[in-house]
Amino acid sequence: MIYDKSTTFAEGVALNTVDTNLHNVGDVIDLTNLRNIGSGLPPLYLVIVVLAAITSGGAATVQFSLVSSGQNPPPTDGSANLHWLSAAIAKATLVAGYPIIVPIPQENPPYLEFLGLQAQAGTNALTAGTISAFLTTDPSNWKSYPAAVYYN
Numbered sequence: 795m796i797y798d799k800s801t802t803f804a805e806g807v808a809l810n811t812v813d814t815n816l817h818n819v820g821d822v823i824d825l826t827n828l829r830n831i832g833s834g835l836p837p838l839y840l841v842i843v844v845l846a847a848i849t850s851g852g853a854a855t856v857q858f859s860l861v862s863s864g865q866n867p868p869p870t871d872g873s874a875n876l877h878w879l880s881a882a883i884a885k886a887t888l889v890a891g892y893p894i895i896v897p898i899p900q901e902n903p904p905y906l907e908f909l910g911l912q913a914q915a916g917t918n919a920l921t922a923g924t925i926s927a928f929l930t931t932d933p934s935n936w937k938s939y940p941a942a943v944y945y946n
Contacts, residue, residue, distance in 0.1 A: 803911040803927040806845055809856070809920050816859075816870040816914045820927060823909040825862070831898060831905055831929075838898040839933040840878065842911070848888035848923030855882035855916040858894065860909070868910040875903040882916050888923065895933045 804820030811817055825831065831838055840860055848856060861874035868874040877899050911927050 801929040805926050806924050807926070809848055809913060809923045809925060811913075811915050811920045813919055814915045814917065816872070816912050818867045818870060819858075819911045819913050819925070822866055822868065823929065824866075825905055825907055825909055831901075831909075836931045838929050838931060840894075840896050840898060840911075840927070841930055841933055842894040842925055842927040844888050844890055844892040845924040845926055846922065847890055848885045849921045850885055850915065850918040851921060852918035854885045854918040854920060856885065856888060856920065857882045857914050857916065859912045859914075860898070861912055862906040862909045864906050864908070866908045868908055868912070870912065874910070874912075875906055877903070877905070885920075885923075898929065 801823055802821070803823065807820045809819065842858060848854075858880040859876060860878040861868045861876055863869060863874040865874075878896060880894065880896075883894075
């Protein structure tokens with residue numbers, strides 16, 4: 795998988811929260827010099843990888859969103875342009891190595907200057923866990939499976 799610092803939101807960033815409000819995760823990507831990121835040529839992918847399991851004091855879920863805004867960082871009051879929203883993912887699913895790989899949507903609504911990743915815990919605040927998140931043209935979601943060939 796190929797990515798660089800200018801297209802990285804987070805590298806080993808903690809997801810512990812004190813509440814269930816919407817929070818910015820890591821850094822923003824300044825789109826001033828990047829154009830047509832939602833055009834599909836080449837296609838870009840948002841990759842979020844859990845590095846350390848997400849935990850909470852109860853049965854929590856986490857919902858991730860890709861947003862853009864003219865403000866740095868994007869506001870967490872729901873006024874940023876929403877480009878992608880994950881399903882509510884149970885904390886039991888968010889173990890080390892769990893990947894989320896999604897294509898970046900087309901520019902509707904338009905991408906504004908600052909692109910950010912946001913997360914919101916549902917039911918209970920998060921107590922621990924880390925993620926890395928970035929954009930790439932080369933997502934790696936290859937898995938190894940047992941061979942279907944048997945040798946004597």
